[in-house]
Amino acid sequence: MPLPSADTPLYNHPLPDIEQWLIAKGCEQDRAERHCWYVQHSDWKAELCLEIDQLTVRYRQPPESDYAVQRSFKYSLSRQDIEDAVFAGP
Structure with missing residues (x-):
């Protein structure tokens, strides 16, 4: 099933679509904390x-062990806006 258009607010995406989007962006779901996901790029992790x-x-920027920057994005933002902000890195 295709995702809603990229300009759709994230709150209008069903949870399975959000999970599909995160997987497509290279994220892995935490097995214990199912609402958390991890992604790793060459110069940062999140x-x-x-x-x-x-x-x-x-x-987090390797080799640091603690998270260095925290940001929050309301679900009222479009999926594209959130994607552009989150996956650009810290």
């Missing part, structure tokens, strides 16, 4: 958590 009213992203 934890994405699907909270009640927003997507919270905690970035």
Whole structure:
């Protein structure tokens, strides 16, 4: 099933579509904390958590062990806006 258009607010995406989108972006779901996802790029890593009213992203730049930057994005933003912001890195 195709995703809603990229300019659709994230709150109008069914959860399976959000999960499909995250998988397509290279994210892996946490087995214990099912609302959290992890993604790794060459120069940074991030934890994405699907909270009640927003997507919270905690970035980490190797070799640091703690998350260095945290950002939150309301679900009222479009999927494209969130994608552009989150996957651009810290």
